[in-house]
Amino acid sequence: MFHDILITLTVLTNFTLVATSRIHKSIQVAAFQGVLLGLLPMTLGLGFHVHILLMAAAAVIVKGWFIPFLLRRALAKVHIHREVHPYIGYTVSLMLCALGTGMSIVLAHNLPLKPGGPFALFVPAALATLFTGFLLLVSRRKAITQVVGYLVLENGIFLFGLMLIEDMPILVETGVLLDLFVGIFVMGIVINHISVAFDSMDTRQLAELKD
Amino acid sequence: MAWYLIVLPLVAAGAAFAISSPMWRVRILTTTAILHLVGLLAALGGWGTLPAGAWLGLDALGGWVLLVISVLFLVCALYAPAYLALRPDRDGRIFTGSLLSFLGLASLLAQSQHPGLTWVAIETTTLATAPLIYFNHNRHSLEATWKYLLIGSVGIALALLGTFFIAYAANMGGVEEPLLYGRLMRYSAHMSRPWLRAGFVLTLVGYGTKMGLAPMHTWKPDAYGETPGIVGALLAGGVTSCAFLALLRIYAVVSAAGEARFANELLVGFGLLSMAWAMVFMVRQLDFKRLLAYSSVEHMGILVLGIGIGGNAAKFALFHLAANALVKSVLFLSAGNIHRSYASKQLPYVTGAIRRTPVSGWLFLLGFLAITGTPPFAPFISEFNIAYTALTTGHPWVGTAFLALLGAIFLGMSDTVIKVVFGTPSAQRVRTPYKDTFATTAPMIAALTLALVMGLWLPRPLQDMLQSAAAMVGGQP
Numbered sequence: 001m002f003h004d005i006l007i008t009l010t011v012l013t014n015f016t017l018v019a020t021s022r023i024h025k026s027i028q029v030a031a032f033q034g035v036l037l038g039l040l041p042m043t044l045g046l047g048f049h050v051h052i053l054l055m056a057a058a059a060v061i062v063k064g065w066f067i068p069f070l071l072r073r074a075l076a077k078v079h080i081h082r083e084v085h086p087y088i089g090y091t092v093s094l095m096l097c098a099l100g101t102g103m104s105i106v107l108a109h110n111l112p113l114k115p116g117g118p119f120a121l122f123v124p125a126a127l128a129t130l131f132t133g134f135l136l137l138v139s140r141r142k143a144i145t146q147v148v149g150y151l152v153l154e155n156g157i158f159l160f161g162l163m164l165i166e167d168m169p170i171l172v173e174t175g176v177l178l179d180l181f182v183g184i185f186v187m188g189i190v191i192n193h194i195s196v197a198f199d200s201m202d203t204r205q206l207a208e209l210k211d
Numbered sequence: 212m213a214w215y216l217i218v219l220p221l222v223a224a225g226a227a228f229a230i231s232s233p234m235w236r237v238r239i240l241t242t243t244a245i246l247h248l249v250g251l252l253a254a255l256g257g258w259g260t261l262p263a264g265a266w267l268g269l270d271a272l273g274g275w276v277l278l279v280i281s282v283l284f285l286v287c288a289l290y291a292p293a294y295l296a297l298r299p300d301r302d303g304r305i306f307t308g309s310l311l312s313f314l315g316l317a318s319l320l321a322q323s324q325h326p327g328l329t330w331v332a333i334e335t336t337t338l339a340t341a342p343l344i345y346f347n348h349n350r351h352s353l354e355a356t357w358k359y360l361l362i363g364s365v366g367i368a369l370a371l372l373g374t375f376f377i378a379y380a381a382n383m384g385g386v387e388e389p390l391l392y393g394r395l396m397r398y399s400a401h402m403s404r405p406w407l408r409a410g411f412v413l414t415l416v417g418y419g420t421k422m423g424l425a426p427m428h429t430w431k432p433d434a435y436g437e438t439p440g441i442v443g444a445l446l447a448g449g450v451t452s453c454a455f456l457a458l459l460r461i462y463a464v465v466s467a468a469g470e471a472r473f474a475n476e477l478l479v480g481f482g483l484l485s486m487a488w489a490m491v492f493m494v495r496q497l498d499f500k501r502l503l504a505y506s507s508v509e510h511m512g513i514l515v516l517g518i519g520i521g522g523n524a525a526k527f528a529l530f531h532l533a534a535n536a537l538v539k540s541v542l543f544l545s546a547g548n549i550h551r552s553y554a555s556k557q558l559p560y561v562t563g564a565i566r567r568t569p570v571s572g573w574l575f576l577l578g579f580l581a582i583t584g585t586p587p588f589a590p591f592i593s594e595f596n597i598a599y600t601a602l603t604t605g606h607p608w609v610g611t612a613f614l615a616l617l618g619a620i621f622l623g624m625s626d627t628v629i630k631v632v633f634g635t636p637s638a639q640r641v642r643t644p645y646k647d648t649f650a651t652t653a654p655m656i657a658a659l660t661l662a663l664v665m666g667l668w669l670p671r672p673l674q675d676m677l678q679s680a681a682a683m684v685g686g687q688p
Contacts, residue, residue: 111405114383130372137365146361153365157372164375167382171327171390175371182334182364186341190357193345206354209433211492211501 003043007121010036011101014132015084017152018093021094023144028153030148034063037158041165044118053171056143057142058177059158067180069152070188071144078195088139100131119163130156143194143206147187155178174199213254213269216277216318220247228304236307237292243311244288248281255676263393267322272463272529276456277321279533283448284314287539289682294441296552307344312339313449313645320453324391326374331422331459332664333370336413336453337363343442344434347582350603353496355430355437357659362430366420370457373413375462392460396686399468407465411474414461415481421454424481424515425488428508432492436505436556440547443500447507447543455514455532462518466686475519479609485509486616497558499631500550502624503542506582509620510535516613517597518684522626522672524600526681527593530669534589537662541578541655545571548652549631552645558627560641562634570647572632574655579628581662584620589665621673 013033020026040061041052086094104127131154137146157179161172177183194206220685223243227236249677254269255278261268269277291310295303313336320332337360345356381390384401384665396400420427435443465474489509496502510531517528548571553561565572584595594617669677 011602109424110401111409112383134365137361143357150361150364150368157368157375160372160375162379164382168378168388168390170386171378172375174327174331175374178331178334179364179368179371182338182367186338186358187364190341190353193353194357206357209351209354209358211432211438211496 003118004042004121006036006040007159009126009195010155011128014101014129014152015094015097017131017148018097018114018135018139019090021090022087023075023081023083023142024072026083026145026148027068027075031064033155034059034067034154037155038112040099040159044162046166047167049169051165051173054173055162055165055176056156058180062153062180063151063158064136067107071147074188074191074195075144080144083140083145086140088135092137093135096135097132099134101128103129104128106194117163122159124161126156127130128156130152133154143187143191147191150187188203213250213302213318213322213438214267216247216250216254216525217315219243219321220311220315224315227311228308230354231304233295233299233303234304237295240307240311241288243314244281244478244532247314248285251277251281251614264391266325266328266391267319267426268324269322270324270683271609271676272459272683273313273321273323273456275529275676275680276452276532277318277537280314280317280449280452282319282533282661283445283536283540283658284310286537286544286577287445287451289439289654289657290544290651293648294439295549296540297645298439301346301348306346308309308538309339309342310445313343314443317449317453320456324393324396324492325389326377326392326461327390329460330371330374332369333418333457333590335420336450337367340442340446340450343445346439346442347437352437352509358430359434361425363684366427368417368488370414373410373461374418375417376401376406376410377464378440378685379403380410382516388470392464395464396467398610399464399686404468404470407470408473409472411461411465412477414458415474415477416452418458418461419515422451422458422509422514423508425508428485428488428511431508431591432501432504435507435543436498436500440500440543440545440550443547444540444543445502447503447539451507451530452536455511458515459518463684466684471521471686475521478503478515478519479606480519480675482512482514482519482686483612483616485512486516486613486620488613490616490620490623493620494626496623498556499558499561499601499627500543500556503539503546505550506542506620506624507539508563509616510539510582513594513597513613516589517593519604520597520601520604520609521685522600522604523595524604524618525684526677527596527600529677529684530665531593531597534593534662534665535582537589537658537665538578538581538590541574541659541662544651545575546580546653548645548647549575552643554641558630560637561631563594563632563636565632566636568647570652571655574652574659576628576632577659578655579624581659583624587666589662592666634688639656643674 105124108123136149323329380402383403423431482599517524
């Protein structure tokens with residue numbers, strides 16, 4: 001029961017993410033989504049196995065606290081607050097996000113699930129979150145918002161990984177944790193370089209290379 | 212399992228990072244490259260005997276790819292001392308350390324028998340190569356690094372999801388951990404088809420991004436254009452081969468499950484699209500390093516096209532992996548030399564390279580002829596056989612399109628290359644101290660000679676290895 005509510009909230013946060021223009025808020029919402037995903041494994045009735053606890057702790061601490069902390073610190077350095085003139089506007093983004101969520105449900109319908117288990121909503125929600133991450137990545141200009149997009153994309157994969165956590169814990173853990181580390185930590189370093197080199201984090205300035 | 216192939220370069224990377232003497236650092240680099248190749252040749256004696264249940268092991272497919280990478284790495288490592296001597300302004304520690312870590316991680320990847328481990332290796336090679344792209348520490352290289360990391364990470368994330376999908380397909384079919392490739396192939400009949408297909412699509416897009424297949428190739432021209440030639444050579448022949456291997460392992464599982472038809476259509480589609488896309492951007496390309504990047508997109512397309520056609524073409528796609536890596540190293544290194552000599556990589560400024568840097572100019576020209584399929588170089592053999600197989604095994608349209616694209620690309624590329632090599636030297640040129648020396652050209656001559664020899668003769672043991680590697684790709688465990 002409770003996990004269905006958490007998943008629904010996750011999908012709702014997707015909509016908030018694509019509709020907000022304030023960067024602070026999008027970091028906050030992404031952190032909230034991370035905490036939701038961290039609570040999810042506890043509600044699945046899988047028991048309090050060490051692997052489950054590790055995944056939960058990783059999500060809450062890393063996605064809910066550490067990465068938002070890094071992003072806020074980077075943000076404080078460059079004095080920007082808003083995502084100005086995204087490539088795709090907010091209304092259109094919302095409609096695309098709704099469309100993507102609908103398509104995820106259709107797609108998930110074609111993928112059979114193992115009978116039993118509490119995972120009925122997992123596949124559509126994972127695909128919808130993945131799609132939202134994509135949308136943020138391609139439609140926003142600021143490097144920080146793009147990293148938030150990547151974080152949301154990761155959340156989608158995390159959600160799917162939970163379906164396998166009981167049977168293949170090691171595969172899922174290494175994958176999810178390493179991906180998280182590489183994506184965010186390394187991008188954090190590069191963002192730092194960008195803000196030093198360009199005095200801003202606008203990726204429009206990163207558009208000199210083209211044909 | 213040849214663990215020393217993994218450990219040796221990683222230890223050497225640590226040492227190169229710790230040592231402050233540039234002279235010792237390059238000695239470590241070249242010594243490790245030589246030892247790695249020797250060790251690999253020794254280990255390849257036993258590729259036929261892979262114990263069941265091993266997470267790491269050198270089989271024909273992994274061995275072949277690692278052999279290509281090891282030879283390419285040696286060429287680059289022999290070129291590196293002279294290059295680093297020309298760049299005393301830049302920190303060689305991170306550069307050498309990253310190069311060596313890449314070699315260690317590629318060895319891990321080649322021996323990995325578990326999709327999760329393969330994925331970890333691909334992820335870490337991205338990490339190891341990102342500082343190489345940022346080598347010049349200017350705005351352009353920062354932009355290239357950002358695109359490489361962002362697009363590469365998204366691709367790798369998709370590949371992870373694809374790996375999870377395949378794990379779920381196996382899980383539904385009752386296959387238990389560990390999900391080694393061998394086990395997956397043996398029990399492939401039980402795997403859930405929809406999940407397997409969806410997993411293949413995701414891994415193709417994910418690892419395809421890392422290979423640089425169109426339309427996920429957009430990081431490639433920027434990354435190859437802004438890095439030193441030596442890094443370009445390693446990226447175009449090494450990193451892409453790693454991603455291709457990861458894709459082939461999944462393809463082998465899919466074809467063992469009898470879904471090869473589905474996968475082949477996708478591969479042929481992506482192959483032709485990559486070639487066509489590359490052709491469009493190669494015509495009138497003024498930047499000769501970006502030209503090489505698009506040529507790399509084209510050749511990644513040829514690789515997946517060959518696998519998609521199957522049969523003999525799959526074998527020659529694997530052969531093409533080696534041919535492409537060798538010739539690309541010649542092209543990128545000579546382009547790097549020309550770039551250094553002219554302090555530019557744009558066409559109106561770089562003309563008449565054959566007079567200013569005769570050896571590099573000739574090598575650039577010969578490399579161009581080789582890569583576009585002029586006999587008797589190795590790429591001719593693979594391209595000819597892929598086309599022949601396509602035309603004779605019921606893919607007449609694919610074969611015709613393949614040949615037409617090859618012809619168009621030859622014409623498009625030749626325009627820029629001929630101007631760079633033969634044009635009249637422009638009046639407003641910048642004077643630079645760079646001159647071709649033995650150390651900056653001999654590694655390329657060796658690589659080109661090897662590509663020539665491969666086009667004429669391949670030793671028996673290597674032929675056998677190639678044959679079994681192709682059989683593995685076709686789904687025989």
